[in-house]
Amino acid sequence: MSQQSSNYKDYEQSVEPKRPLLKNCIKAFIIGGLICVFGQAISTTYMYFFNFTEETVGNPTTATLIFITMLLTGFGIYDRIAQFAGAGTAVPVTGFGNAVISAAIEHRTEGFVQGVGGNMFKLAGSVILFGVFSAFVIALIKTLFSYWSGM
Amino acid sequence: MVFVWSFVIGGLICVVGQLLLDVGKLTPGHTLSILVVGGAILDGFGLYEPLIDFAGAGATVPITSFGNSLVHGALEEAEKHGLIGVVTGMFEVTSSGISAAIIFGMIGAILFKPKGE
Numbered sequence: 001m002s003q004q005s006s007n008y009k010d011y012e013q014s015v016e017p018k019r020p021l022l023k024n025c026i027k028a029f030i031i032g033g034l035i036c037v038f039g040q041a042i043s044t045t046y047m048y049f050f051n052f053t054e055e056t057v058g059n060p061t062t063a064t065l066i067f068i069t070m071l072l073t074g075f076g077i078y079d080r081i082a083q084f085a086g087a088g089t090a091v092p093v094t095g096f097g098n099a100v101i102s103a104a105i106e107h108r109t110e111g112f113v114q115g116v117g118g119n120m121f122k123l124a125g126s127v128i129l130f131g132v133f134s135a136f137v138i139a140l141i142k143t144l145f146s147y148w149s150g151m
Numbered sequence: 152m153v154f155v156w157s158f159v160i161g162g163l164i165c166v167v168g169q170l171l172l173d174v175g176k177l178t179p180g181h182t183l184s185i186l187v188v189g190g191a192i193l194d195g196f197g198l199y200e201p202l203i204d205f206a207g208a209g210a211t212v213p214i215t216s217f218g219n220s221l222v223h224g225a226l227e228e229a230e231k232h233g234l235i236g237v238v239t240g241m242f243e244v245t246s247s248g249i250s251a252a253i254i255f256g257m258i259g260a261i262l263f264k265p266k267g268e
Contacts, residue, residue, distance in 0.1 A: 019173050028169035029162035032213070036161025039208035040154055054204075058211045058220070059247035065212065066248070070255040074263035087168035090179055091186060092161070092212045097252050104256035106265045116260045120253065126180050127214065128249065131187040132241060135221035138195040139237045143229040 024086050031081065031088030039065055039092070066097035073101045099123040157209030160202065164213040183214055190215030194222040220245035 042064050043057045052060065072078040078098050082089040089095055103122045107115035121128065164186070171182040190213075193199040199219040203210040210216060221241055228240020242249070 021173050024173055025166045025169050028165040032165025033158035033162030036157045036209040036212045037154055039212040040157040043208050063247045063251040066251040066255055070259045074259050087172055088165045091165045091168040091214055093214060093248055096214055100252040100256045101259045104260040105263050108260045108265060120256050127183045127187050130184040131218045131221050134188040134191045135218060135225055135241060136237060138191050138222050139225035139229060142195060142226060143234060143237055
């Protein structure tokens with residue numbers, strides 16, 4: 001019995017597809033880079049036509065990218081790109097938008113309060129939690145440090 | 152030139168994410184959380200702002216910038232109002248990512264039907 005199961009494990013390992021690490025990284029690099037270039041194009045446009053500075057342009061760019069993500073998610077295109085690009089679509093802010101929007105659409109059948117409202121941040125909640133909490137700790141340390149050294 | 156650097160830096164941050172997924176065998180949730188915390192730590196040392204000057208959207212579009220701008224808002228407010236600003240200023244700079252996600256999430260839920268796949 002144990003002989004058989006160890007044989008099976010060997011067999012399983014021999015047929016399990018290896019993760020194509022290099023290929024995945026190249027895909028993530030290209031798609032992720034392209035999304036950032038697209039964001040840069042939006043930023044440049046906003047700075048040129050509206051009175052945004054380099055510091056303030058980040059917010060409208062993010063909002064525009066998430067709006068486009070909504071359309072791509074709703075029509076089921078984002079998932080297809082994501083299957084190809086892996087972290088290339090997950091790491092840019094569009095991935096955050098996709099996590100929120102797809103959860104909202106998916107749970108719509110359970111109603112707007114319990115379904116959409118309750119599940120919207122199911123996936124993206126941890127990003128907000130750890131972002132906010134780590135920012136709190138870091139800013140607290142820095143502020144206290146500047147008090148002590150600046151007294 | 153900023154387009155080239157935004158491509159390279161943005162792509163490289165995504166490769167870091169891909170490595171965490173494939174080599175670290177982490178879930179996407181863990182990977183993104185680590186990247187956000189990483190961005191916050193980089194800003195704590197004052198290293199993220201130079202990266203934005205250098206790479207533009209290559210540094211502001213990846214989720215790491217979320218951590219960066221949270222720290223930024225907290226510190227700016229702390230300078231003006233003291234320690235309480237660390238709590239109150241948190242979303243001063245980075246409101247748009249979350250508000251846009253909520254607003255468009257709701258609109259998306261109204262407009263689109265879930266795909267049965």
